[in-house]
Amino acid sequence: MAHASNKLSATAVRNAKPRDKTYRLTDGGGMYLEVTPTGGTYWRMKYRFHGKEKRLAIGVYPAIGLADARAARDEARKLLAQGLDPSTTKRITKELGKTSAGNTFKAVATEWLEHIHRHEVVPDHYKRNKSRLIRDAFPALGHRPITDITPPELLECLRKIEKRGHLETAHQVKTLCGQVFRYAISTGRAERDLTPDLRGALRTPKTNHHAAITDPAELPPLLRAIEGYSGMPVTIAALQLSPLVFVRPGELRQAKWADFDLERGEWAFQPSKNADPLVVPLPRQAVAILEEIQRLTGRSEYVFPGARSSKRPMSNATIKAALDRMGFKGEMTAHGFRAMARTILAERLGYPEQYIEQQLAHKVKDSNGRAYNRTTHLEQRREMLQSWADYLDALRDGASNVVPIYQGARA
Numbered sequence: 009m010a011h012a013s014n015k016l017s018a019t020a021v022r023n024a025k026p027r028d029k030t031y032r033l034t035d036g037g038g039m040y041l042e043v044t045p046t047g048g049t050y051w052r053m054k055y056r057f058h059g060k061e062k063r064l065a066i067g068v069y070p071a072i073g074l075a076d077a078r079a080a081r082d083e084a085r086k087l088l089a090q091g092l093d094p095s096t097t098k099r100i101t102k103e104l105g106k107t108s109a110g111n112t113f114k115a116v117a118t119e120w121l122e123h124i125h126r127h128e129v130v131p132d133h134y135k136r137n138k139s140r141l142i143r144d145a146f147p148a149l150g151h152r153p154i155t156d157i158t159p160p161e162l163l164e165c166l167r168k169i170e171k172r173g174h175l176e177t178a179h180q181v182k183t184l185c186g187q188v189f190r191y192a193i194s195t196g197r198a199e200r201d202l203t204p205d206l207r208g209a210l211r212t213p214k215t216n217h218h219a220a221i222t223d224p225a226e227l228p229p230l231l232r233a234i235e236g237y238s239g240m241p242v243t244i245a246a247l248q249l250s251p252l253v254f255v256r257p258g259e260l261r262q263a264k265w266a267d268f269d270l271e272r273g274e275w276a277f278q279p280s281k282n283a284d285p286l287v288v289p290l291p292r293q294a295v296a297i298l299e300e301i302q303r304l305t306g307r308s309e310y311v312f313p314g315a316r317s318s319k320r321p322m323s324n325a326t327i328k329a330a331l332d333r334m335g336f337k338g339e340m341t342a343h344g345f346r347a348m349a350r351t352i353l354a355e356r357l358g359y360p361e362q363y364i365e366q367q368l369a370h371k372v373k374d375s376n377g378r379a380y381n382r383t384t385h386l387e388q389r390r391e392m393l394q395s396w397a398d399y400l401d402a403l404r405d406g407a408s409n410v411v412p413i414y415q416g417a418r419a
Contacts, residue, residue: 114150175213220344231404289390291397
């Protein structure tokens with residue numbers, strides 16, 4: 009909207025100098041440039057609304073030039089013609105801008121991570137999920153108002169992960185996004201969770217029923233997660249014992265107190281109906297775990313009785329469910345502790361294969377082709393398991409370059 013009363017020129021505005029008192033250079037249409045004794049120059053507009061004289065702060069010169077100030081004035085006059093107060097409209101717009109900044113996917117996700125997620129999971133799980141969002145979700149979705157994100161947009165973000173061949177990660181990020189959307193719903197910043205719309209849209213990762221972590225560098229988060237797990241005491245004890253003795257999951261959950269001699273530090277049982285008895289030498293850490301859980305389950309037949317009945321062992325899904333809950337779904341299983349121990353004991357710590365295979369209750373033959381008795385090399389295996397337990401403790405506690413050296417002379 010042009011005004012014949014536009015009186016100021018760019019030169020006149022540029023040459024405005026401070027005086028002893030504040031003065032105004034009028035442009036017309038209610039707008040003027042206010043010049044203060046300290047040199048401040050401010051665009052303002054005087055107008056009447058509902059019979060009251062009011063003033064609108066347009067901006068500071070030279071950040072706001074003459075042309076931009078006039079455009080703002082003309083916009084304000086349009087609002088007045090519609091029966092709206094320009095000052096109130098400006099304030100509301102500013103507040104909406106602040107609200108919009110707090111409603112981006114990144115803002116909501118960060119709030120959920122800090123106020124909710126970090127208090128529900130162990131620290132390493134929190135850090136891992138935070139990294140997943142920062143790496144895989146924020147670049148595409150972080151700046152977007154959470155209410156504006158569409159299912160195709162979310163799918164495009166997840167398919168970028170999928171194209172890298174990280175199918176499990178794509179599903180994990182989808183799950184995290186769903187949690188962020190649901191948090192946004194509960195805090196009044198979104199109306200629905202988009203993730204159910206993507207059902208069947210991502211490739212399903214192949215399930216590795218014996219997934220295992222076998223790289224020592226990746227063990228500390230797992231070990232710390234086990235140490236900090238807040239589930240049932242029986243589950244905690246079984247989790248803590250699993251990496252120390254690496255027996256089969258079924259053998260662990262069906263362990264009976266009658267088979268343990270904690271004073272000698274031994275667990276003797278028959279792995280299967282036709283198998284020879286196996287003696288598992290118990291490291292000090294394992295004995296301590298068993299002594300602690302014995303106070304709770306010592307009157308039961310089973311070391312790890314079921315949650316519903318002490319006359320039955322714990323469910324075969326208990327350990328896996330706990331690992332999944334800790335954030336290791338697809339990365340670690342109950343059976344994976346066996347592969348973990350076998351790989352690291354042999355490749356990293358240098359223990360003889362026959363000791364490891366015997367401890368795994370695999371059939372091992374001597375140089376004459378005869379099968380070793382399951383009690384053979386008991387002292388060597390005792391030393392191996394104690395060294396293994398100490399090694400895991402050091403990794404969990406953050407020690408670096410922890411490499412117990414196998415002493416062949418002990419064989």
